[in-house]
Amino acid sequence: MFEKLNWLLMVLPFALWGSAMAAMAPLVHSAGPEFVAISRLLPAGVVLLLAVLFLKRPWGVAKIDWGWFLIFSLIDGSLFQFCLARGLIETGAGLGSVLIDSQPLIVALLARTIFGDPINPIGWIGLILGLGGIICIGLSPELLGHWFLMSQQVSEFNLLTDGQAWMLCAAIAMALGTVLIRFTCKESDPIAVTGWHMIFGSIPLFVFHLFDNDWPLFPSWSFYDWGLMAYSTFLGSALAYGLFFWFASRKELTSFSTLAFLTPVFALISGGIWLGERLDFLQWVGVVFVLFSVFLVSQRGRLWEPLISHQDDMSERGA
DSSP: OHHHHHHHHHHHHHHHHHHHHHHHTTTHHHHOHHHHHHHHHHHHHHHHHHHHHHTTOOOSOOGGGHHHHHHHIIIIIIIHHHHHHHHHHHHHHHHHHHHHTTHHHHHHHHHHHHTOOOOOHHHHHHHHHHHHHHHHHHSOHHHHHHHTTOSOOOTTOOSSOHHHHHHHHHHHHHHHHHHHHHHHTSSSOHHHHHHHHHHHHHHHHHHHHHTOTTSOSSOOOOHHHHHHHHIIIIIIIIIHHHHHHHHHTTSOHHHHHHGGGGHHHHHHHHHHHHSOOOOOHHHHHHHHHHHHHHHHHHTHHHHHHHHHHHHHHHHHHHO
16 A cells, blocks of 8 residues: 555656646746746745645755755756746647656666666666657657658758757756755755755746846736646645655656656646647557556566576576
8 A cells, every 4th residue: 555655656746747837838928938937936945845844854955965956956946947938938738748758868877877776678678668659749740750751751840949959958957956866965855955946946037037028027817827827836846846856865766757758648638638639649659658668667677687587597507
């Protein structure tokens, strides 16, 4: 029972992120990326710190962690949230989520290099399938057909538009943040660090927003718009990031970060409900790939060890 609850809590951040992407998509067009990013970071950070105080956990950042904390705040707070909101203007929730969630591959390489996290062949197969799945979800059948020499040349298609470039930058920033949390929480509570990094990360965005004349200083949103922002802030940010960095500071990074491949699935489902988006056949194929990818990477140790044991037995018999 406890293992099932733990698994559900590990998946929950990615479900909340996926649905929050759909909630944020219509808001960035009227308020701009800085305001949406600030609205998502600052209140969520305050809520997390109040939760830390309520739970009577250490709520400050230890002196030894301050150097890494500032880097973490700039990369995962300011840079990631700005790139995400900016990319949403041109890509939308579904494709934006697909591009951002290529980050498990970056995390896997960083975790292997820095922490020595093992990635056996089963894990690499899972990562490749996951990447293939998000490609099927996010790219058009016309473009994929052109890639596989099955259709005419795609006209007037730029593979890397401005919005997609912003989302790829967000993916890199998120991957770096996932790794940096290990260095930032040596003597600090991960939930407190998450809350403080949201508050500190919103400061550069606030300064930039004051001097950005392309967007209003304060949007004229409806009650429904503020409801979407509240959902993205308190559930898609405070709860999701609190759970994510709690597990990221304790779990094996490659397996845990691979659950991010589920985020586009939740984003597309939420987009279908809120924005009227629908999955085509190729996207459903991508969903299956993503789910199978998560299974392979999370269970790669159990799946690979019997194969190694069988090979060792065969070698001993041959000897």
